[in-house]
Amino acid sequence: MPSQAHTIAVIGGTGAEGSGLALRWAQAGHRVIIGSRDGAKAQAAAAELSERLGGGDIRGAESAAAVSAADIVVLTVPFAAQRPTVEGLRDRLQGKILIDVTVPLVPPKVARVQLPPTDSCVVAIQEMLGDGVRVVSAFQNVSAHKLKDLGRTIACDVLVAADDKDARRIGMDLADDAGLRGIDAGPLANSVVAESLTSVLIWINKTYKVPDAGLMITGLK
Template identity: 55%
Template sequence: MSEFPKPLAIVGGTGALGGGLAIRAARAGCPVVIGSRTAQKAEAAAAALRETVPDADVVGLENAAAAAAGEMVVVTVPFASQADTLAAIAPMVGGKVVVDTTVPLVPPKVARVQLPPEGSAAQRAAKALGEGVRLVTGFHNVSAKKLGEEGPVACDVLVFGDDVDARQLVVDLANAIGLRGLHGGVLDNSAAAEALTSVLIAINKRYKVAEGAGIRITGLGEA
């Protein structure tokens, strides 16, 4: 497995996206800490993952405890839960790479781009976590259904952050779990991928894409 900080803590790991990332990381041999609002729910998800991947190194903890235990922390919660979740884990993640996957979807019109006043969910996360955190964003445009499947996924993961070394670690993570990670530039650029999620939802609806549409950047060969 590529070298990046591990164990990998997945805050909100009992949801669809978090669960998909957890199973892919476990299959790749990465120790995983699943976080949830309650330790019981997290451990139930960990037990289910161990049934699917019998040799998985996985435990379940309450979100703040999971964030404390992980060397890299991935936040996979809905936009409505982002602020409270980040506030809960902020004391635990100083100096760590935190990967925020949040997309500002506002029901019921989730197929319409609705970026927040701050400009993006990434900028909200930056304010919530403070300067001591190595904030990166990514995994906005990959469907949970695809993540739950075995084998490589023909989908690119655009990764954003002002800390280039931290960004590279998340690119490595994406590559290690069967996707293709690509540097998308600074944190401000995250707004483009966040907005694109609503576009993909509209495409899914219009063209009945059951597995979820993704993106692929052309012209890069095997990069």
């Protein structure tokens, strides 16, 4: 069981990354709400995850309802949908922690780093939302297809960046609860590193013909 159980809304939770994280957090004892623009689709995804887990507190809802019911919101949508999704949920996000998993991938050249004018797409979201929302950057470099294999130990660290230290600590705890290792990566401006690394890892996967290159920090106890 986690040291503190949260109600986590995973927006974009019907996708590979979001559903995998949702499954692992439910297994760890958190209450999880799959959020989607299509409430019925979210409910179907939650039922599939619950069946796979053999129980757990997982339900589905339309995104706005999911955010309203949660204390932590995790955004797992493509880069093109990041800003419009957050804009639509802005009022409901106030007073909450938003963990943003977004990577600025611009097809078709996803193996090339293409940062937005702000350098970090997550920093841009913090600036848009203001101080009423504590934004955390995390989980960009985790292989999505491994997350649903609950018997697998994933050899990957998670760089967690946020300006708010308590929110950063919660992000690290959630990484640990998902069977990963959360690493304190400092202020939110440092999220540009994790965002850039994703394209580099895609290039490595292609060059070395591996499915899931990851990141591990050496020298830590």
